[in-house]
Amino acid sequence: MxxxxxxxxxxxxxxxxxxxxxxxxxxxxxxxxxxxxxxxxxxxxxxxxxxxxxxxxxxxxxxxxxxxxxxxxxxxxxxxxxxxxxxxxxxxxxxxxxxxxxxxxxxxxxxxxxxxxxxxxxxxxxxxxxxxxxxxxxxxxxxxxxxxxxxxxxxxxxxxxxxxxxxxxxxxxxxxxxxxxxxxxxxxxxxxxxxxxxxxxxxxxxxxxxxxxxxxxxxxxxxxxxxxxxxxxxxxxxxxxxxxxxxxxxxxxxxxxxxxxxxxxxxxxxVCHTVFKRILLCESFVPFKKLFTKPHPPRTGSKKEGSSPPHPTPFFFKLDKLKASAQPFRELPRGPVGQILCLEKEVMVLERNRLLLSPLLGCYFSWGFPDNSCAFGNIATEKTFAACESLCDWGETLCAACPNPTTIVTAGTSTVVCVWDVAVNKDKVTHMKLRQPLYGHTDSVTCLAVSEVHSMIVSGSRDLTCILWDMEELSYITQLAGHTTSISALAINELTGEIASCAGPRLYLWTMKGQLLTCIDTSCGPRPDVLCVSFTQRHEWDAKNVIVTGCADGIIRIWKTEYTRTQLPGPPEEPVSPGQDRTERDVSNSCQVKGWERHLVLCQELNRRQTVSQRRFKNNPAITALALSRETLTLEICQRSPQGQD
The missing domain is CATH 1.10.1540.10 (BEACH domain)
Incomplete structure (x- = not known):
């Protein structure tokens, strides 16, 4: 209501x-x-x-x-x-x-x-x-x-x-x-x-x-x-x-x-015919306490009626007014940031090769050790409480994802995507068991993205492809081919199911069925590679939603999709026949059907260290992670400092 x-x-x-x-x-x-x-x-x-x-x-x-x-x-x-x-x-x-x-x-x-x-x-x-x-x-x-x-x-x-x-x-x-x-x-x-x-x-x-x-x-x-x-x-x-x-x-x-x-x-x-039955239904279905009146009341909450407090404006509605904070809210001493999480009451930042397993349990999963093992640690104390050798048989782990507290997905140089069942309780790992290895790539897997909403795993590889996997059946769905270099970043839109993949400076947009919607070369300087990508997800029907990319040149680029008219291929041009006016023929050709194409359009560049344009790309540290606040009011980014810290 x-x-x-x-x-x-x-x-x-x-x-x-x-x-x-x-x-x-x-x-x-x-x-x-x-x-x-x-x-x-x-x-x-x-x-x-x-x-x-x-x-x-x-x-x-x-x-x-x-x-x-x-x-x-x-x-x-x-x-x-x-x-x-x-x-x-x-x-x-x-x-x-x-x-x-x-x-x-x-x-x-x-x-x-x-x-x-x-x-x-x-x-x-x-x-x-x-x-x-x-x-x-x-x-x-x-x-x-x-x-x-x-x-x-x-x-x-x-x-x-x-x-x-x-x-x-x-x-x-x-x-x-x-x-x-x-x-x-x-x-x-x-x-x-x-x-x-x-x-x-x-x-x-x-x-x-x-x-x-x-x-x-x-x-x-x-x-x-x-x-x-x-x-x-x-x-x-x-x-x-x-x-x-x-x-x-x-x-x-x-x-x-x-x-x-x-x-x-x-x-x-x-569902609404007598007062008595309305009351019973209202008591048994709490979300609709005011639903069964006679006649049915209008829904409110629109901008004009203003009966409820106005919702704060998402950051991508006012791109020209975005301001970066003067000081970073946190610096990590041991390496670049790998994950940012915007929780209900705090923003959590984890180093590269670390992944939050559960905010409630307060523990993380980490990898990248010389012996190819993995570990579990407590976020508050920064101490490791368990080490596992389960990953050792699968080569060097390059990426991991965690769709829920009992599932971890890993991949790396073995080319195999591994799905693990995990049980952690009070800083103790009860078990870590391989549920299913997923075979399909022919070279190292460099990045992963998962969506429980769409029951989907997406893996990106140095073999220039991404593969979509069914997370319930643990089976192959389809392949996203056509990338020109190794996949560096992936993201899934939880509302629409669209997939963004990045390979070098190129940004690709796909459907869940593997259909390529559009792609664009984002190159704007000597370090153009896209390192991270994210979707804004305010409402699935909102045309103002954007895609945010973080690049090696330290620039945040914000993209939107637009439709442009295109002339569909027509019949081959015919020579002008005797007695036919060229203008007459041109008019007939102009009646050809026009179609539409979807394009990615750059709508804003954000540079926290914007100075003169000549030094812009030279001194900016790379963007290593992106996250959007829960109400998309702010955009959180992490940059690698000159010393390799964030």
Whole structure:
């Protein structure tokens, strides 16, 4: 209610309370259409006309359509002999059903198989899901039998819009082969950009202040009864769960109800209908203490309403005003910094070849000893309390990562990535056991990155490749090839799953599937190599998020992604025929389709020891580690001093 969780999370909680689940296509989570503009090059999220009317169901998005459904309702006369079959309702189809879900996800298995099972094969291509714009027009304006809403995947999963499996979906009447879903112009031809902008729209101030109206229609007091009739929001009686329960003893009626639900869908459980039940639900579900009022209250916490304290501004929102601290907050006497951790109440700095195992246990893992062994120590006392020879059989360890207190990932000159099970308790190592060696590299592994959120390990090597590993299955996923030199730094975006890899001066950006999104040469001087990299992760839909790199020349460089138009390759230029004006031909060539390309753009350079430009690269110590504070208010960096200390 105060903007403390996202609208997406809010809707997922509501779906769960209402009995909607990913495990049942007939009761799949339901999400709203939030936009009405699928033709503009750029969306204006401050313009109400950009959005769908959330106070009305899909059957009433236009006045003409509303009148048609209203006429349908008034034309039906309840016949007691016919029973429920002739009951009055506005809609004889539903906004969520197994076939609707399968049609949206038809380009992915197992939904492709499910769709064919339900439909008896693929549908006529023109009736398949092939365009977001066409789907909106059908559900909101053109098709009286279509009042569908959306599914959660429209706000987080770009893969379902791509025909990556090359499924043969047929050809349109004009000969066009059905492949990837056609995106609106504002998506720049990029499924990831579609998801980002669509999610940004869901989280916008307009939707936040009107979402309660849609909730009332789907989960609330306008779902049934007089309020539903007034709102043009009634469905066939068999779509309601309580109707099936009332007639459960009659096998014929029960079979009919199940048939309707299987084919057309089911209305979610009404989560707010009487005061007594609202109170019980509120007590049993603490995060929604104010949720079940009648009508549903609007979500607050937007900039305009200002009911909650404003959030501090992230550092990357004001790059031109960034200031470096006059003095370092800590210097390490024994070598360069290898890891910075921004914890809730402190910033923790560890030397190279040391890794925090657990803030609660207060212990670290260290490597790089002459005998290739490893050790565990206490952070507070700086004393080693255990040494292990488990790593000795795997050559020199060059890097390590710790996704959780019971797992350590190591790699080095053996070319093998090793995943270890570790148990530490009260400055004692109970065991350190090899869970699985991962083979794939052909040269020394130089860096690692892990993500528990995406269950992924990324390893970078001197063999000029990175490999993605499944952290649960401990198996190979894919390889990131095309680097020009040894990999020096890696980072995983916990929100989007994007991967940044650095090789020499080059910065690469990849998807979790191994698709290269873009790359750039960051060279700006005699010591251009990138030594560390990090993502800002404020919100996955925020276009202001940046990538931060720390380089050997002592410069912090901040990058953002932008889209630029590109001329797609066209037919070869034809000679001017007799009687044809060259200008006429040039005009016809200018009508070629233009595409979009994603680029990394330098938006700021930060230099703590900025002096005259001639001495800029010569005297700056290298940046060895980066970290962002928990609220991305500050950027923490570590530089190697002239004496080799930090």
């Amino acid at each position: 105060k903007g403390e969780i996202s609208n997406f999370e809010y809707l997922m909680h509501l779906n769960t309370i209402a009995g909607r689940t990913y495990n049942d296509l007939m009761q799949y989570p339901v999400f709203p259409w939030v936009l009405a503009d699928y033709q503009s090059e750029t969306l204006n999220l401050s313009n109400p006309a950009t959005f769908r009317d959330l106070s009305k169901p899909m059957g009433a998005q236009t006045e003409k359509r509303r009148q048609m459904f209203l006429q349908r309702y008034e034309d039906v006369v309840n016949d007691e002999e016919e029973g429920d079959m002739s009951a009055r309702c506005h809609y004889c189809t539903h906004y969520s059903s197994a076939i609707i879900v399968a049609s949206f996800l038809v380009r992915m298995e197992p939904f492709s198989h499910t769709f064919q099972t339900l439909q008896g094969g693929f549908d006529i291509p023109e009736r398949m899901f092939f365009s977001v714009k066409k789907e909106w027009e059908s559900a909101s304006r053109d098709n009286m039998g279509d009042v569908r809403e959306l599914i959660p995947e429209f706000f987080y999963l770009p893969d379902f819009l791509l025909n990556s499996n090359h499924i043969e979906l047929g050809c349109m009447e004009d000969g066009t082969t059905l492949g990837d879903v056609e995106l609106p112009p504002w998506a720049k031809g990029d499924t990831q950009e579609f998801i980002r902008v669509h999610r940004e729209a869901l989280e916008s101030d307009y939707v936040s202040s009107h979402l309660h109206l849609w909730i009332d229609l789907i989960f609330g007091y306008r779902q049934q009864g007089p309020a539903a009739i007034e709102s043009l929001n009634t469905f066939h009686p068999y779509f309601y769960a309580q109707k099936g329960r009332q007639n459960a003893k009659d096998p014929v009626v029960k079979s009919t109800v199940l048939g309707y639900i299987s084919n057309f869908g089911q209305v979610p459980k009404q």
